[in-house]
Amino acid sequence: xxxxxxxxxxxxxxxxxxxxxxxxxxxxxxxxxxxxxxxxxxxxxxxxxxxxxxxxxxxxxxxxxxxxxxxxxxxxxxxxxxxxxxxxxxxxxxxxxxxxxxxxxxxxxxxxxxxxxxxxxxxxxxxxxxxxxxxxxxxxxxxxxxxxxxxxxxxxxxxxxxxxxxxxxxxxxxxxxxxxxxxxxxxxxxxxxxxxxxxxxxxxxxxxxxxxxxxxxxxxxxxxxxxxxxxxxxxxxxxxxxxxxxxxxxxxxxxxxxxxxxxxxxxxxxxxxxxxxxxxxxxxxxxxxxxxxxxxxxxxxxxxxxxxxxxxxxxxxxxxxxxxxxxxxxxxxxxxxxxxxxxxxxxxxxxxxxxxxxxxxxxxxxxxxxxxxxxxxxxxxxxxxx
Amino acid sequence: xxxxxxxxxxxxxxxxxxxxxxxxxxxxxxxxxxxxxxxxxxxxxxxxxxxxxxxxxxxxxxxxxxxxxxxxxxxxxxxxxxxxxxxxxxxxxxxxxxxxxxxxxxxxxxxxxxxxxxxxxxxxxxxxxxxxxxxxxxxxxxxxxxxxxxxxxxxxxxxxxxxxxxxxxxxxxxxxxxxxxxxxxxxxxxxxxxxxxxxxxxxxxxxxxxxxxxxxxxxxxxxxxxxxxxxxxxxxxxxxxxxxxxxxxxxxxxxxxxxxxxxxxxxxxxxxxxxxxxxxxxxxxxxxxxxxxxxxxxxxxxxxxxxxxxxxxxxxxxxxxxxxxxxxxxxxxxxxxxxxxxxxxxxxxxxxxxxxxxxxxxxxxxxxxxxxxxxxxxxxxxxxxxxxxxxxxxxxxxxxxxxxxxxxxxxxxxxxxxxxxxxxxxxxxxxxxxxxxxxxxxxxxxxxxxxxxxxxxxxxxxxxxxxxxxxxxxxxxxxxxxxx
Ligand SMILES: Cc1cc2nc3c(=O)[nH]c(=O)nc-3n(C[C@H](O)[C@H](O)[C@H](O)COP(=O)(O)OP(=O)(O)OC[C@H]3O[C@@H](n4cnc5c(N)ncnc54)[C@H](O)[C@@H]3O)c2cc1C
Numbered sequence: 001x002x003x004x005x006x007x008x009x010x011x012x013x014x015x016x017x018x019x020x021x022x023x024x025x026x027x028x029x030x031x032x033x034x035x036x037x038x039x040x041x042x043x044x045x046x047x048x049x050x051x052x053x054x055x056x057x058x059x060x061x062x063x064x065x066x067x068x069x070x071x072x073x074x075x076x077x078x079x080x081x082x083x084x085x086x087x088x089x090x091x092x093x094x095x096x097x098x099x100x101x102x103x104x105x106x107x108x109x110x111x112x113x114x115x116x117x118x119x120x121x122x123x124x125x126x127x128x129x130x131x132x133x134x135x136x137x138x139x140x141x142x143x144x145x146x147x148x149x150x151x152x153x154x155x156x157x158x159x160x161x162x163x164x165x166x167x168x169x170x171x172x173x174x175x176x177x178x179x180x181x182x183x184x185x186x187x188x189x190x191x192x193x194x195x196x197x198x199x200x201x202x203x204x205x206x207x208x209x210x211x212x213x214x215x216x217x218x219x220x221x222x223x224x225x226x227x228x229x230x231x232x233x234x235x236x237x238x239x240x241x242x243x244x245x246x247x248x249x250x251x252x253x254x255x256x257x258x259x260x261x262x263x264x265x266x267x268x269x270x271x272x273x274x275x276x277x278x279x280x281x282x283x284x285x286x287x288x289x290x291x292x293x294x295x296x297x298x299x300x301x302x303x304x305x306x307x308x309x310x311x312x313x314x315x316x317x318x319x320x321x322x323x324x325x326x327x328x329x330x331x332x333x334x335x336x337x338x339x340x341x342x343x344x345x346x347x348x349x350x351x352x353x354x355x356x357x358x359x360x361x362x363x364x365x366x367x368x369x370x371x372x373x374x375x376x377x378x379x380x381x382x383x384x385x386x
Numbered sequence: 387x388x389x390x391x392x393x394x395x396x397x398x399x400x401x402x403x404x405x406x407x408x409x410x411x412x413x414x415x416x417x418x419x420x421x422x423x424x425x426x427x428x429x430x431x432x433x434x435x436x437x438x439x440x441x442x443x444x445x446x447x448x449x450x451x452x453x454x455x456x457x458x459x460x461x462x463x464x465x466x467x468x469x470x471x472x473x474x475x476x477x478x479x480x481x482x483x484x485x486x487x488x489x490x491x492x493x494x495x496x497x498x499x500x501x502x503x504x505x506x507x508x509x510x511x512x513x514x515x516x517x518x519x520x521x522x523x524x525x526x527x528x529x530x531x532x533x534x535x536x537x538x539x540x541x542x543x544x545x546x547x548x549x550x551x552x553x554x555x556x557x558x559x560x561x562x563x564x565x566x567x568x569x570x571x572x573x574x575x576x577x578x579x580x581x582x583x584x585x586x587x588x589x590x591x592x593x594x595x596x597x598x599x600x601x602x603x604x605x606x607x608x609x610x611x612x613x614x615x616x617x618x619x620x621x622x623x624x625x626x627x628x629x630x631x632x633x634x635x636x637x638x639x640x641x642x643x644x645x646x647x648x649x650x651x652x653x654x655x656x657x658x659x660x661x662x663x664x665x666x667x668x669x670x671x672x673x674x675x676x677x678x679x680x681x682x683x684x685x686x687x688x689x690x691x692x693x694x695x696x697x698x699x700x701x702x703x704x705x706x707x708x709x710x711x712x713x714x715x716x717x718x719x720x721x722x723x724x725x726x727x728x729x730x731x732x733x734x735x736x737x738x739x740x741x742x743x744x745x746x747x748x749x750x751x752x753x754x755x756x757x758x759x760x761x762x763x764x765x766x767x768x769x770x771x772x773x774x775x776x777x778x779x780x781x782x783x784x785x786x787x788x789x790x791x792x793x794x795x796x797x798x799x800x801x802x803x804x805x806x807x808x809x810x811x812x813x814x815x816x817x818x819x820x821x822x823x824x825x826x827x828x829x830x831x832x833x834x835x836x837x838x839x840x841x842x843x844x845x846x847x848x849x850x851x852x853x854x855x856x857x858x859x860x861x862x863x864x865x866x867x868x869x870x
Contacts, residue, residue, distance in 0.1 A: 008744050010744050014482075015735070022525075022526030022530065023530035033427070037434050037435040042438045045437075045438060055437055058432075061434050079736055080736070
């Protein structure tokens with residue numbers, strides 16, 4: 001396995017499972033199960049035990065590896081020089097399960113769907129652009145930007161609404177963009193996260209080639225997961241792309257809408273998606289957008305930015321649900337943290353977080369107190385219709 | 387709840403448990419019985435989980451674990467112990483599991499009782515300066531809680547990783563950042579709630595008589611039956627810990643010297659002033675500029691003038707000890723060191739990566755000051771004999787003794803290196819005892835050395851107490867056993 005030369009260096013001291021001030025346990029599976037085996041250090045030791053032959057692949061081993069959300073809280077808080085490699089190590093351990101063909105059924109099904117249908121929803125590619133029906137969003141045809149939607153925004157009902165809001169906003173702001181619709185191909189971020197590197201590289205190469213043939217150089221992504229794949233992974237495979245998450249574009253433009261925005265008071269908090277925040281250091285842009293909304297009072301959660309608790313959907317868990325729900329699930333804890341701010345809205349900038357947190361709001365019976373809104377939805381809802 | 391009502395409730399649970407056992411002699415499914423107590427989510431016998439609990443981060447060899455159980459309430463602890471007692475299943479309580487001497491790795495298998503789910507800070511009494519906490523409360527969460535809700539108070543925080551428990555530290559007579567001023571963490575215990583191996587739930591300290599947890603006496607000192615016993619006498623479920631004023635200003639002043647023989651005198655003189663908050667000695671053979679004896683004194687104050695005065699006084703002291711020739715003030719302290727000295731807790735665990743091997747263990751001893759030079763030299767000799775670079779951090783414990791650490795980093799991927807670290811620890815432990823020192827948080831091997839040297843009458847007393855409290859010998863067996 002890759003990283004075998006450093007894996008023994010984990011002392012299991014546990015800084016990795018905490019926040020900056022060590023106040024909270026912040027590793028989703030450890031927070032849920034509390035067993036040391038589910039902490040990043042526990043995982044490191046088990047991966048090493050597996051390499052040494054001290055433990056075998058089993059359902060529990062799979063559960064421990066795949067309940068990790070790859071949220072990078074450990075990367076942010078580990079105190080050792082090899083910290084940058086922690087998520088890579090967990091991904092490499094998953095890769096070795098893929099190589100041996102010993103995957104949990106939910107992961108296997110996800111990968112099979114991507115191979116067969118090109119998306120995890122088992123939907124035909126022809127329907128990929130349906131989210132834009134009725135919006136007159138232009139197909140990509142040499143505009144400045146490609147708006148890349150990704151599987152979740154294309155097929156998931158809740159996420160489609162977010163995709164529509166983003167597209168509408170970009171139109172309102174007169175951004176020159178187009179979409180690929182049925183021609184869009186899965187970005188593969190989750191495929192890689194689940195350890196299927198070979199399939200991921202195939203998808204990435206197809207996308208890179210396709211972008212080249214269409215002369216696509218600048219991409220705006222809806223989903224931080226796609227943003228992550230394009231910026232961090234595609235680069236290593238030779239892509240030459242300028243990639244933005246839509247909040248980066250909005251952050252520069254929202255102020256221009258100022259005289260068209262409502263001013264009635266509204267209290268909003270913000271949940272940092274891991275693939276924007278910890279993985280890609282985009283913390284300020286969403287906050288800048290919120291700050292540009294008149295009447296909006298921003299209430300920061302105690303655990304924010306690098307300390308934000310993952311919604312539990314990362315690392316493929318949005319699809320595989322190996323981490324699972326229940327009272328101790330990260331999404332429910334996160335919603336409770338949001339409620340503490342007194343805000344009536346949790347704003348987010350990720351369709352996967354939106355869904356996870358919305359389900360958690362329902363589970364916590366907070367529907368009349370907390371609404372989950374993507375930042376694009378929030379901005380749109382503040383636009384005065386003339 | 388008043389004491390009598392509490393007693394009634396706990397007795398009811400004991401009785402209910404005993405009556406439920408009608409099928410004596412029948413096969414008992416231990417796993418299912420434990421699940422029935424805590425719920426399935428908090429019991430594991432999976433190999434992957436027991437693998438992690440069967441070893442700690444030090445150099446001790448692994449030992450098998452059968453079950454990991456995470457109770458959420460006192461009653462669950464009570465029922466687990468009743469069950470274990472009935473079935474004679476060993477129970478090892480675990481907090482953070484970070485003594486590095488494998489005290490939480492069972493010597494005779496059975497259940498590891500991981501207390502981390504019991505993590506409530508129940509009460510902070512600001513006026514009487516104490517916190518009542520559950521056994522799983524971590525150092526970090528208590529510190530953060532106090533900072534947020536009681537910023538004028540603090541508790542004594544060890545250099546240990548922040549996820550370790552306050553209770554674990556108190557029970558092993560640990561030491562924190564205000565120990566030099568106020569004493570060991572175990573001295574800061576006002577009282578406890580404990581579950582005995584036979585299921586009774588007792589309160590110790592003022593809470594045994596009143597509903598308040600503000601003082602340990604003046605009644606027979608029962609917390610002593612659980613402090614230093616390594617979980618062999620029962621399970622502590624709650625603990626009342628003394629809190630102390632948290633001064634607003636802190637500063638560090640560092641002295642350096644190369645005179646090992648002068649250490650006892652320097653410590654004596656620096657502690658004679660009675661003005662410091664923290665005081666430790668530190669050295670490291672590499673890089674060269676760290677290869678001196680550094681006396682690190684942390685001063686704290688409520689007022690800026692007070693701090694300035696303390697700094698002035700301590701700077702002047704250097705001029706008086708040995709006519710100004712023994713120690714000198716270190717000017718221009720490196721910013722990284724400045725931060726490391728003032729951080730509470732510092733990231734001391736980085737020592738585990740000194741040799742890029744993820745392993746670190748230390749044997750520690752409470753020594754009288756006069757024994758420090760001999761141990762200082764011996765520690766360096768042992769490190770060199772095993773091909774290691776010597777490094778030390780020793781904290782002065784009030785003005786009477788010192789916690790002296792023999793530190794050894796090792797490479798976890800190299801069995802020979804692990805064996806060398808183990809050997810170095812053993813040599814250190816033997817030397818500690820030869821030098822009339824007291825081994826702290828000793829591993830099972832170290833405990834054997836201590837017990838061999840112990841006054842036989844004292845050893846017999848320990849045995850009698852254990853037998854009286856834990857008749858079936860279920861609590862962390864293998865620890866503090868009298869050699870036959
Ligand atoms: C880098 C490093 C630095 C350190 N620095 C310090 C330091 O400055 N000062 C210091 O004191 N220590 C230090 N330590 C040692 C240790 O980590 C701490 O003392 C720590 O606080 C021990 O707590 P724990 O929760 O890990 O205890 P554990 O290891 O979980 O338990 C200790 C003992 O108490 C028993 N026990 C635990 N909980 C209960 C309970 N509820 N009821 C009954 N018995 C129980 C266990 O069975 C065991 O025998 C350091 C360790 C490391 C790795």
